[in-house]
Amino acid sequence: MIDIQLNGKMVKAEEGEMLLSIIRREGIDIPALCDHEAIEPCGACRLCMVEITRKEWEGWKKHVTSCLYPAEDGLIVNTHTEQVMEIRRTILDLYLARCPNSKVIQKLAEEHGVVKTSFEKIPDADNCIMCYACTRICEVLGRSAISAVYRGHDKVIAPPFGEEPPDCIGCLSCAMICPTDVIPWQDENGVRTIWKKKFDMIACEKCGKEIITRDFADYLISSRNIPEDYFKICDDCKRIDLANKMGSIILQAEEAAL
Amino acid sequence: MEHDINKIREVISRSPADPSSLITVLQDIQREFHYLPCEALKETAKALYVPLSKVFSASTFYNAFSLTPRGENIIRVCQGTACHIRGADQLLEQLEIGLKIKAGQTTPDMKYTIEIVNCVGACAMAPVMIVNNKYHANVRCDRAMRLVKRG
Amino acid sequence: MNYRFVVNPSLCTGCRTCELACAFYHTKNKKPGRSRIYPIAHAPDKFVPVTCLQCDDAACARSCCFDALKRNEITGAIELNLEKCVKCRACVAACPFGCALIDEVHDEIIKCDLCGGNPACAAFCPTKALEYKKIEVKAAPARQTA
Amino acid sequence: MRVDSVEKLDRLRDDYRKAIDTQKKRIAVCLGPGCLAMGSDVILKEFKKVLADKKIKDVTVESVKKTGCHGFCARGPLVVIEPEGIFYTRVKKNHVADIVEKTLINGEIISKLLYIDPQSKKQITDYREIPFYSHQQRISLRNVGQIDPDSIGDYISSGGYSAMAKALTSMTSQEVIDEVTKSGLRGRGGAGFPTGRKWETCAGVESDTRYVICNGDEGDPGAFMDRCIMEGDPHSVLEGMIICAHAIGSRQGYIYVREEYPLAVINLQTAIDAAREYGFLGENILGTGLNFDIKISRGGGAFVCGESSALMKSVAGEVGEPRAKYIRSVVKGLRDQPTVLNNVESFATVPVILNKGGEWFASVGTKKSTGTKAFSLAGKINNTGLIEVPMGVTLREIIYDIGDGIPKGRKFKAVQTGGPSGGCLPEDKLDLPVDFDTLTEAGSMMGSGGMVIMDDRTCMVEVARYFLEFLVFESCGKCVPCREGLYQLYRLCTKICEGEATEDDLESMERLSKTIQIGSLCGLGQSGPNPFISTVKYFRDEYLAHIRDKKCPGGVCRKLITYRINDKCTGCLACLDVCPVDAITGKKKEIHVINTEICDRCGACYAVCTFDAIDIE
Secondary structure (H helix, E strand, O other): OEEEEEOOEEEEEOOOOEHHHHHHHOOOOOOOOOOOOOOOOOOOOOOOEEEEEEHHHOOOOEEEEOOOOEOOOOEEEEOOOHHHHHHHHHHHHHHHHHOOOOHHHHHHHHHOOOOOOOOOOOOOOOOOOOOOHHHHHHHHHOOOOOEEEOOHHHOEEEOHHHOOOOOOOOOOHHHHHOOOOOOOEEEEOOEEEEOOEEEEEEEOOOOOOEEEEHHHHHHHHHHOOOOHHHHOOOHHHHHHHHHHHHHHHHHHHHHHHO | OOOOHHHHHHHHHOOOOOHHHHHHHHHHHHHHHOOOOHHHHHHHHHHHOOOHHHHHHHHHHOOOOOOOOOOOEEEEEEOOHHHHHOOHHHHHHHHHHHHOOOOOOEOOOOOEEEEEEOOOOOHHHOOOEEEOOEEEOOOOHHHHHHHHHHO | OOEEEEEOHHHOOOOOHHHHHHHHHOOEOOEOOOOOOEEEEEEOOEEEEEOOOOOOOOHHHHHOOOOOEEEOOOOOOEEEOOOOOOOOOHHHHHOOOOOEEEEOOOOEEEEOOHHHHOOHHHHHOOOOOEEEEEOOHHHOOOOOOO | OOOOOHHHHHHHHHHHHHHOOOOOEEEEEEOOHHHHHOOHHHHHHHHHHHHHHHOOHHHHEEEEEEEOOOOOHHHOOOEEEEOOOEEEOOOOOOHHHHHHHHHHHHOOOOHHHOEEOOOOOOEEOEHHHOHHHHOOOOOOOOOOOOOOOOOHHHHHHOOOOHHHHHHHHHOOHHHHHHHHHHHOOEOOOOOOOEHHHHHHHHHHOOOOOOEEEEEEOOOOOOOOHHHHHHHHOHHHHHHHHHHHHHHHOOOEEEEEEOOOOHHHHHHHHHHHHHHHHHOOOEEEEOOOOEEEEEEEEEOOOOHHHHOHHHHHHHHOOOOOOOOOOOOOOOOOOHHHOOEEEEEHHHHHHHHHHHHHOHHHHHHOEOOOOEOEEEEEEEEOOOOOEEEEEEOOOEHHHHHHHHOOOOHHHOOEEEEEEOHHHOEEEEHHHOOOEOOOOHHHHOOOOOOOOEEEEEEOOOOHHHHHHHHHHHHHHHOOOOOHHHHHHHHHHHHHHHHHHOOOOOHHHHHHHHHHHHHHHHHOOOHHHHHOOHHHHHHHHHOHHHHHHHHOOOOOOOOOOHHHOOEEEOOOOOOOOHHHHHOOOOOEEOOOOOOOEEOOOOOOOOOHHHHHOOOOOEEEO
């Protein structure tokens, strides 16, 4: 265990634990748009920047992204200095220029006192804030079906060649993790459509309820060795089956006891 | 434009079949076909055990690669700092007018492609223009088209 | 970890108090969640309270590609870390007993976590059909493997 | 031909040296980037053809060979005839026969090919006396322009691989590191991190795999020192890397060469193959048990890959996106293993440090920036080319004593150093010593050594816009301050150039720059606003001229200037033919007229007019 000074208060932490998790554990609220527990931090949005210094640095200080900076003994961290707030305001100002009609950005910007962007709005802007959560979650999943393509200011998230991604299994992780709900998808009469690709959903053999796509099930069967027939019926019907099976065992036991 | 799949596989097989040779393989394909055909990228993804999305990201990230076929003659105009202040803009504009295409495009007859390069390291002889690996130094803007036609 | 959640279906009268207790225990922003336990009738007036069996080699934990389902060594329960869960529903489809499910009210995936070591359903079960009691280690019945 | 001991290497060196008859003439044709662009390869072929016909090769001529960049590119193509060091400039193909006839056979000097010193108007035969060379001190460029890059024999006979032999056989890893630390060598890539400390940290990290990487990306526009070293003296880079491998204990090295340098890849690969054949690379080098091999990793064309963590991603075959270096790459670099990454020039300097000793190297240059630094002089300067001077030399000495000032008698305005991460320094900063720290304090940066000189016909706002446009194109796009911030900074700078900006635009640009500098993930973003900040600091009046009076003092910003033909016009029709929008009218030998409505101020006419007949207001 090590000690760090957080906004003037001494706090205990694990060696190497990222500053952001310590800050959050202490109940201090700082924005972090591209951070998510299921994926490695990547430091893209820079909103979680904090000021750090050490006693031996004699006043010299540095700004680092707390999502990526490992805690060290004797570190002095300040999360709401004027310079840090200025960075957050300017970054949110830039985000407002990039995604003017994204509710998430508008709300976060207002909380930081930025109502209107002072920059030139990007022509035909969408709500994608380029946090790469979707491409990273797909990588953690083991498929890497989509990725960030091109470079610099025209960098976008897209499937290869803009066509149907061959590696996509329709699990919707990307759509679900997206903080601004930019990735469109539809489930309609047994077919799920995402990234212009159509997937057949598995319908429960008993009641027809659909939970996941056939490709997703095949992936779980092959790479997470889940037996195939677990996917044949839905969770409701499984519970009823369990109750009946358990019930018949009890009845037999009672008859045997008579 | 169809490409013989075996030719593609032969080009890919020149490098070890692991993810770290992705950039080298893409460069070999670019040199062989003058661009990165779609099926070549799919073959590369399979051969190097790299997801197709990562192959596509790399193909669009680096300047050297082009996803669309390029002309027979590649004209590269250097836009380094030295060339920029010694008239690279006028040189580029003359070429764009002469060939009726903008930088990065290819003439309809697929003969010429104009490309911008950020610095080729011949700054002492700015402005520099390269036509198919032949360097031309101190190019005055009105002589650009003549040098291109001469090749 | 020598506590066990013991279910004795023959004592279950189907009064659903356990469902109520479970739902209220998992209230979030003033709305009770969906219950993780279901007394289901397998014959007239004969019920079996169905809930997660906290399997040793749990299919749900195996199916989760994002490490969101982990066993709590103290309570022995497999807990769902909602911070990590991206609601891809792999566990809902993969659990052989249907005990990982979707709570539409809070729009999240849920599964029994033994209320962190003091299950509300066992506490309120009038007929002691559900109990969470200390078991001598050597007599512990073998776990159900999925 | 495997050299597996120091004795064998020394014997080999003596054999090579004895084989050369120093009395005979040795012809060296410069095939550096500049001369090559002027067709010096044709001149080399011509020499070989003429000498072969004359059959005098064995009597008076020892060898005809190509060399790397000799340095004085402005006077290229260059031919040097040793042993006298006769320095022929602007040699053309038809001169070759005369040179062979007069100089080689009869020993006469052809005066019209000699360099005439503009100050003293005297003809200078031996290049060592020309001011351009006499002010220089060459360490990393010691062999560049002297030896044939493809010949390992040339390199060995010039003392090559002696430092490696000394390090591998008689120095422990720690002694090598101490020597490098004592020399005070700091990274020549521009960051200036002490090389000794970098090697020491990496050697101290517990791991059985360590990598040595040479950064040959040289993405800074206007810089070509690394190119000349890689093409002109590839073996010195290999020797430096082998010494580093011995110091930190590495088995695998990579040289990352940018995609725009195909010739460097060829010359380096030739050198690697030769080094492997001689046993200087591969298994059990010089019988000392060191196994080390080097592979070339070709860049894909991305400026950001000059940044070390992005470069390592590119070597690993991924997209070149930098990572936050809170865990330094000497601890976790390529494939998460400890990695030393140094610049081409740093590795090329290491052999000299070992041979002549750390104290000697520390005695050159200044206390905190020891040794020498290679610079590439380009832009509006008479003597464009490649130079190497001790640290601490002032900008004025470089630009005027070596560079011979500004062409066409125009006035000096600014010198741009450090590429897109550097800045522009005005005339009153010319007496600053050039080293790692002084230029940084002045708001610019020595950087990798690119030095672009600008005269009064350059608009500093447009230069800032050019660098921002470059960075917006080259940013990897991963983090917000750089991807979005630099884009907005570029948009605002373009507004200034088009005369549509207001003064609080300027103020918001300065505020935005601060966030980009602090907020960006990697060096590209952190130093991205530097060109803008330094030009606003030293040339604020130009910015205000664009904003308030809608005028461009440098006469470059197209929306704010008008072109007019004055009475010096001789009616030669040159501008009339080149004008893309046919805005110029007039007959032969009559003063032409520019129709200012149609004219879109592209500047082509000004570029082609040789009579200075076009004014810009």
